[in-house]
Structure formats: structure tokens, C-alpha cells
Amino acid sequence: MPILPSLYHSSDVIDLCAGSAFKYGPTSPPSIADFSSSSLTIVMVHWTDNVHRIWWKEASIYHIYPASFKDSNGDGIGDIPGIVSKLDYIKSLGVDLVWICPCYKSPKVDMGYDVSDYRAIDEQYGTMKDVEHLLEGLHSRGMKLVMDMVANHTSDQHEWFKSALASRDSPYRDYYIWKKPKVGENGEKLPPNNWLSLFSGSVWKYDEKSDEFYFHLFATEQPDLNWENPKVRQEIYDIMRFWITKGVDGFRMDAINFISKDPAFPDAPITVPSSKYQHAAMFYSMGPRLHDYVAEIGKILKEYNAFSVGEMAYLYDPTEIIKIVSFDRNELNMVFQFELIDIDRGPFHKYSPKKWTPREFKDIANKWQVFMQENDGWNALFLENHDWGRSVSRFLSDTHELRKIGAKMLATFIGLQSGTLFLYQGQELGLANMPKSWSIEKYKDLETINYYKQLLHDKVSQETLNTAMGEIQKKARDHARLPFQWDSSDFAGFSSIQPWMDINEDYKEWNAAVQVDDPSSVFSYWRSIFDLRRTYKDVLVYGKFELVDPTNEKICAYRRVFGCEAALVVTSFSDSVVTWTLPQELLRPGKIVLSNYGDVKGLQTEMVVRPYEAFLYILSS
Ligand code: GLC
Numbered sequence: 001m002p003i004l005p006s007l008y009h010s011s012d013v014i015d016l017c018a019g020s021a022f023k024y025g026p027t028s029p030p031s032i033a034d035f036s037s038s039s040l041t042i043v044m045v046h047w048t049d050n051v052h053r054i055w056w057k058e059a060s061i062y063h064i065y066p067a068s069f070k071d072s073n074g075d076g077i078g079d080i081p082g083i084v085s086k087l088d089y090i091k092s093l094g095v096d097l098v099w100i101c102p103c104y105k106s107p108k109v110d111m112g113y114d115v116s117d118y119r120a121i122d123e124q125y126g127t128m129k130d131v132e133h134l135l136e137g138l139h140s141r142g143m144k145l146v147m148d149m150v151a152n153h154t155s156d157q158h159e160w161f162k163s164a165l166a167s168r169d170s171p172y173r174d175y176y177i178w179k180k181p182k183v184g185e186n187g188e189k190l191p192p193n194n195w196l197s198l199f200s201g202s203v204w205k206y207d208e209k210s211d212e213f214y215f216h217l218f219a220t221e222q223p224d225l226n227w228e229n230p231k232v233r234q235e236i237y238d239i240m241r242f243w244i245t246k247g248v249d250g251f252r253m254d255a256i257n258f259i260s261k262d263p264a265f266p267d268a269p270i271t272v273p274s275s276k277y278q279h280a281a282m283f284y285s286m287g288p289r290l291h292d293y294v295a296e297i298g299k300i301l302k303e304y305n306a307f308s309v310g311e312m313a314y315l316y317d318p319t320e321i322i323k324i325v326s327f328d329r330n331e332l333n334m335v336f337q338f339e340l341i342d343i344d345r346g347p348f349h350k351y352s353p354k355k356w357t358p359r360e361f362k363d364i365a366n367k368w369q370v371f372m373q374e375n376d377g378w379n380a381l382f383l384e385n386h387d388w389g390r391s392v393s394r395f396l397s398d399t400h401e402l403r404k405i406g407a408k409m410l411a412t413f414i415g416l417q418s419g420t421l422f423l424y425q426g427q428e429l430g431l432a433n434m435p436k437s438w439s440i441e442k443y444k445d446l447e448t449i450n451y452y453k454q455l456l457h458d459k460v461s462q463e464t465l466n467t468a469m470g471e472i473q474k475k476a477r478d479h480a481r482l483p484f485q486w487d488s489s490d491f492a493g494f495s496s497i498q499p500w501m502d503i504n505e506d507y508k509e510w511n512a513a514v515q516v517d518d519p520s521s522v523f524s525y526w527r528s529i530f531d532l533r534r535t536y537k538d539v540l541v542y543g544k545f546e547l548v549d550p551t552n553e554k555i556c557a558y559r560r561v562f563g564c565e566a567a568l569v570v571t572s573f574s575d576s577v578v579t580w581t582l583p584q585e586l587l588r589p590g591k592i593v594l595s596n597y598g599d600v601k602g603l604q605t606e607m608v609v610r611p612y613e614a615f616l617y618i619l620s621s
């Protein structure tokens with residue numbers, strides 16, 4: 001069989017499981033007879049040989065936004081006792097860890113991401129005792145608690161900043177980043193550079209008293225910490241130890257790739273000539289000392305075997321991220337990279353529009369899946385969090401009769417990939433964005449409001465304003481922060497009074513009470529996904545990922561393989577029927593174990609794939 005040596009390379013994975021020869025690749029496999037009659041020596045390389053097993057790879061995480069989860073004391077704002085009262089609900093999904101967004105003492109300019117005391121709980125959310133109850137409640141149910149660690153910046157109401165602002169001689173002055181003004185042509189004091197803040201405007205705020213500017217990537221009330229200062233780093237490490245000693249099991253490290261900035265603070269290239277300030281992530285998303293700092297953080301985490309996930313926005317280069325998450329370095333267990341979530345972000349700003357295709361969607365997923373498995377790294381899998389619109393509304397359509405089918409399809413797409421799976425509160429119910437009929441006044445988040453105000457201030461055309469509103473309706477952080485829909489009673493069972501944000505209009509139909517015991521609900525579907533990840537742990541957690549029919553524009557199908565076990569995941573991103581010719585090598589015996597239409601019998605050469613259809617097929621070994 002002279003064809004074999006050219007078809008196969010020593011690095012190929014050749015699986016002789018189930019009695020048939022099978023090459024994991026786009027080419028058609030020869031039959032077993034071809035092998036037996038050839039003089040080739042087949043070295044079986046099994047994926048099983050490559051994996052590092054560890055608990056946090058097998059774990060799944062439920063993500064809570066405390067202000068919007070459950071209000072226990074009737075003030076219209078979610079709180080920690082509210083979370084404690086819902087632990088059985090969370091446990092019933094089958095997750096292992098719970099991550100809560102910040103509930104430290106804070107003036108809440110940015111909903112708690114502006115911390116004024118890292119060792120105290122904000123009274124709006126409860127007390128330290130309540131956190132202890134939460135820890136007990138989680139631990140006694142076999143779950144763990146992950147806290148949000150906001151290390152890039154503090155609130156301007158933090159004692160460190162108050163002292164720093166009060167005097168240039170304060171021992172805390174150097175905890176923050178200060179620079180002399182640039183002097184304009186007419187002697188006016190200008191910001192030291194042209195960087196655009198993530199919450200609009202300049203990243204610099206002038207302090208008249210000291211005639212210096214301080215640096216803030218986010219709101220003016222969120223001054224960035226100066227990580228060059230070893231005392232600052234020590235403070236953050238002490239805070240981490242404080243919470244670990246309290247019993248917390250790990251951290252989500254907020255905005256962690258922003259802690260090292262280009263020390264020269266050069267002007268950013270002009271990408272939007274009409275704007276005074278320019279997008280400058282290239283100078284702060286991967287600064288020169290990032291890896292030194294993250295290595296220090298990693299040392300502490302390792303000491304306690306603590307869980308960690310780092311938020312790393314604007315960083316799409318896996319060769320940088322692998323330095324942090326490769327198994328041998330393992331500075332952080334995993335990071336959130338946002339390439340998939342940013343798929344509809346235009347070149348300039350979160351709200352600049354961009355069209356995308358299902359093909360791009362799966363190509364991005366494929367890029368990270370393949371890269372991490374080839375480089376011994378690990379992915380964090382997510383489609384939602386508190387900073388984005390709901391996935392069913394953004395990537396599909398929430399007004400569609402197929403919203404439920406679509407929500408389950410997205411769950412299949414993300415939930416069966418390789419990585420640690422994150423579920424954001426309400427995603428398990430297929431919750432949607434605010435209705436499009438709601439005006440801008442319903443939006444409360446400073447990112448949205450600042451952006452909109454800036455447009456009004458710039459007197460942009462009505463057309464530009466409409467486009468912006470269209471993007472806000474898809475991507476604003478407000479959507480994910482609407483109160484959780486527990487049941488069909490007043491205020492959706494979230495609170496006994498009108499909550500801090502309006503309840504979505506669809507709550508009577510879309511809520512936890514109607515879904516929990518309904519086997520056909522989105523909730524039950526997510527529960528099955530967590531369950532299947534446990535039942536088929538080898539293949540679904542540790543299995544190799546490989547796209548099937550990678551150039552298909554509508555179907556996103558992938559295979560997971562572990563030794564002799566294999567699984568096929570099929571998802572359609574089309575809202576109409578697609579006829580799909582299955583690659584021959586997939587037609588192997590097996591069984592459907594998950595299906596969003598609920599009635600798929602098996603595989604056929606020509607499959608009629610229905611709108612947003614999804615299923616998981618486990619191949620017999
Ligand atoms: C992260 C958080 C976001 C917050 C920002 C500033 O991106 O997820 O909610 O506003 O950091 O802390």
C-alpha cells in the first residue's frame with residue numbers, strides 16, 4: 001500500500017479502536033485491511049498520554065452578580081443572605097464552585113469594582129458573618145467559593161488614595177500613578193498622553209493641588225495602583241492571604257493583564273481622528289512586567305492550592321497567555337480571553353459595530369482549543385458574564401420562537417469544549433437582554449451612560465446615535481444585571497419591592513420556578529451538560545478537540561477524543577434547515593445522549609439539521 005506512508009506521518013494520531021483504522025483529520029481513512037497488508041509499522045499515539053489531570057479542570061463554575069441575584073431584606077438590592085438562601089438551587093445544577101462579583105466596601109461607582117476597603121463587606125450586601133455563612137453553606141454542599149480580586153485599581157475613597165491625594169509626601173502617594181501635565185501651546189495643562197479610558201474620556205485626571213495628573217483606566221473614581229511599587233504588590237498579596245485564611249478557595253483576578261503599563265506612557269496611534277483620546281490597549285494590556293507580577297501572584301495561589309482565573313481583555317495572542325497558564329508554569333489556572341466575546345466589536349470601541357459569521361465563531365473557538373491542547377494550557381469556557389449582553393440575544397435572537405432551542409444550542413457549543421465551564425446567573429434559564437422598546441433611561445451602568453453622554457456631547461448625527469443604541473441593545477453590561485427571574489410573582493420573586501433595576505418583561509414565562517422541574521427546559525439542559533461532563537469525564541474534559549467539516553459555514557461540529565472514546569458535538573448556527581453530508585469517518589455506531597430537539601435517533605450520511613439544532617453523540621468504543 002504505497003499510499004500509506006504519504007498519508008500518514010509519525011506525528012499523526014492513529015486510532016485502531018472499534019476495529020477500524022481512523023485518522024483524525026480531513027482525509028478519508030483507509031480501511032484496516034490497508035494497514036494489515038502494508039509494511040508500515042503503526043505506532044499508536046494516544047491522546048491519553050498527554051493530559052495532566054487536576055481538580056480544577058474537572059470543575060464547573062456558577063457566576064453570581066450579588067446586586068442582581070436575590071434580595072433577602074426587601075431593599076430592592078441583591079445581597080449575600082439572598083445567595084445563601086439559593087444554594088440548593090445552585091447545587092442542583094451540578095456546579096462545583098461559585099464566583100461572586102465584588103461585595104467589599106465600596107462607594108459603588110462601578111458596582112463594587114471600586115473597592116474602598118478590601119477587608120470589609122459592604123453593608124448593602126451584608127456582613128462578614130454573612131460571608132462566613134456563605135462559606136459554610138457552600139462547603140457543606142461540597143462547593144467552593146471564588147472571590148473577585150480587584151488588583152488593578154482601588155476606589156478614590158480608599159484610605160490609600162485619600163492619603164495620596166492629600167499630600168505629595170504621603171507614604172501612599174507612590175501607590176498610584178502620577179505624572180506632570182503636558183503644556184499646550186497656550187500654556188494650558190494637558191493630560192500626559194492621549195489614552196482613552198475604558199469608561200470614556202481621558203485616563204488622566206488633573207489634581208490642581210499637586211499640579212499632577214493621576215492615572216485611571218476605568219472611571220475617574222478608580223485610580224490605578226502602581227504595581228511598580230513593591231509595597232503595593234505586598235498589600236495585594238496580604239489581602240489575598242487574608243481571604244484565603246477566611247476560607248475562600250480562590251480568586252477571579254479582575255483586569256489582571258492591565259497591572260503592568262508601558263513605563264514610557266507613549267501616545268497611542270490615532271485610530272479615530274475625530275476623537276481627542278485614542279484606544280491604547282497595546283500599551284497596557286501586556287506590559288513589560290506583567291509576567292513578573294503574575295508569577296508572584298501565582299506563587300501565593302500555589303501555596304494554598306487555590307483556584308484562579310484571570311481576566312485578560314484585549315489580549316488575543318495565545319503565545320502570551322500560555323506563559324501564564326501552561327501547566328508547568330501555571331501562574332494562573334486559566335484566563336478569560338475575550339476573542340470570541342469580542343466577535344462583534346468593531347475596531348475602535350466596545351460599541352463600534354462589526355458583522356460576524358458562524359464560521360468566524362467556530363474558527364476562534366478552534367484557535368484556542370487547539371492551541372491550549374498543543375501547548376499544555378487550559379481554557380476558561382464562557383459566553384456570558386456581568387459585562388456583556390445575554391448570549392441568546394447577542395449571537396442569535398431573543399424574539400425568535402426558537403429562543404429556547406437557541407439557548408440550548410449555545411450551551412452545547414460552549415459546554416462540551418475542552419476547558420473549565422463558567423455559567424453566568426440566568427444563562428441557565430436562557431434569559432434575554434432588555435426589550436428594545438426600553439429607552440436609554442433604563443440603563444444604569446456608567447460604561448453605557450458615559451458612552452451615550454459622550455455621543456450627545458459630540459453632537460453626533462441621529463444615524464450614529466441610532467447605530468450606537470443598536471449596539472447598546474446588544475452589548476451593554478446592564479442586560480446581564482437585570483434582577484434574576486425566580487418566579488412569576490411580583491418583582492419576579494427577586495425582591496418584595498421595586499428593585500434597583502427593572503425586571504425584564506418576560507419574567508412570567510421565563511423564570512426558574514417554571515424551569516427547574518421541566519425536563520425540557522433550558523435549566524434541565526444545562527444540568528445535563530454538567531452531568532455529562534462528569535459521566536464522560538475522560539472524553540469531555542480531557543479529550544482532544546478537533547473541528548469536523550471545518551469549512552462548513554452553518555454547522556459547527558467538533559469531535560472530542562480520548563483513547564478509544566470519542567464524542568461528536570453538532571451545533572447549527574442557522575435559523576433554517578441545513579442538509580449536512582456527514583464526513584464518512586464519523587458514521588460509527590454510538591448513541592445520542594443530548595439533543596435540543598429531543599428526538600434525534602442517530603447519525604445518517606445526509607443529515608437534515610433543523611434550525612439551531614444541537615446534539616451530542618457518543619461513539620461506541
Ligand atoms: C472588569 C470587571 C468590570 C469592571 C472592570 C473594572 O472588567 O469585570 O465589571 O468594571 O473590571 O474593575
Ligand code: CA
Nearest residue numbers: 071073077079
Ligand atoms: Ca438587599
